[in-house]
Amino acid sequence: MHGSRLLATFLLCISLLYPRHIVIAQDVKFTSDKSVDFKKYKKYSWGSNYLLTRQPKDVQERINMAIVDSINRTLQAAGFTEDDQNPDFKITYEAGGIAKTDVSAQRTLYASEMVNYTWGNFAGISADAWAYSLAKMQITVTDAATKNNLWQAIASKEIRDPEKFKSKLKENIDKFVQKTMKSFPPKK
Numbered sequence: 001m002h003g004s005r006l007l008a009t010f011l012l013c014i015s016l017l018y019p020r021h022i023v024i025a026q027d028v029k030f031t032s033d034k035s036v037d038f039k040k041y042k043k044y045s046w047g048s049n050y051l052l053t054r055q056p057k058d059v060q061e062r063i064n065m066a067i068v069d070s071i072n073r074t075l076q077a078a079g080f081t082e083d084d085q086n087p088d089f090k091i092t093y094e095a096g097g098i099a100k101t102d103v104s105a106q107r108t109l110y111a112s113e114m115v116n117y118t119w120g121n122f123a124g125i126s127a128d129a130w131a132y133s134l135a136k137m138q139i140t141v142t143d144a145a146t147k148n149n150l151w152q153a154i155a156s157k158e159i160r161d162p163e164k165f166k167s168k169l170k171e172n173i174d175k176f177v178q179k180t181m182k183s184f185p186p187k188k
């Protein structure tokens with residue numbers, strides 16, 4: 001009985017550390033070739049992109065166009081020009097989402113509410129389960145002549161309400177892309 005009480009207390013404490021109402025911020029990691037002088041790169045073109053979702057074809061196309069449009073606007077705001085004939089670098093993205101689930105305590109339990117709770121098993125411990133989407137995107141910048149990777153960023157974010165995200169697709173993708181490309185071009 002002592003072991004199961006200890007386990008129940010441990011699970012309750014862990015679940016309180018990760019309350020369900022907290023949204024995880026976007027996580028971005030990037031790498032770049034430190035030997036490259038990015039000042040010489042002015043023109044870009046698109047390579048092959050890859051989008052993996054379970055959305056219908058028309059929604060996938062909306063997502064693709066929103067990502068391409070957002071990256072184009074971000075690059076052009078930084079002074080780059082799209083040039084399919086004579087680019088200095090190529091840009092590509094890979095993006096998708098995967099369904100995830102989590103379980104935790106539904107709310108904080110107070111001592112007055114624990115009267116007649118049985119700690120010998122898990123009776124009385126409220127639990128909550130929810131589903132979300134884990135969105136990931138990788139953006140890669142490659143030298144057009146040498147085909148060497150110059151810069152790459154990988155971003156991920158939990159989306160708790162995919163329908164709400166989709167209802168403001170352009171704005172949400174803009175935020176996601178801007179945070180992902182914040183480090184491009186890298187400063188020396």
